[in-house]
Amino acid sequence: MRIKSVADLPQPARSRAQAALAKLLPLKRAKAAETLRLEQFREQRERLTLAMLKQLEYLNLAILFEREYKFHPERQWRLDLYARCCQLGIELHGGIHSNGRHVRGQGFIDDREKMNAATELGISVFEFWPEAIADGSAAAQVERFISLVSRP
16 A cells, blocks of 8 residues: 555554654744745845945945955954954944844844954944945945044
């Protein structure tokens, strides 16, 4: 006898198979939802980075910045943008109003640890949110900082 589905199994085996499937399916859905959420987070981060770089390009400053700069000698911490000439890092935060990791307890603490480590290494870090990038205030602040640092 060839079994094509769980319904073809004898009753005791069918109950065990259905129980096993019930345990697996929610995990797969939860994992798929988490994967989708992380993908959306990466896409938003990429859009913010490109928007910021476009504004810096308009100000002739984009050439100074590296993307995803690993700044710590021991940890895997990275800054979204980094200008080596003036030791300026830029962190772009998305999702700050609702479910972003930056507003939840451990995510907030981890971010402060990262920013404190950057400061300890002599890196000034600006942290910007989507509205600051959209209205141009982020790029204006970066421009002011670089002009102050590069004065003779």
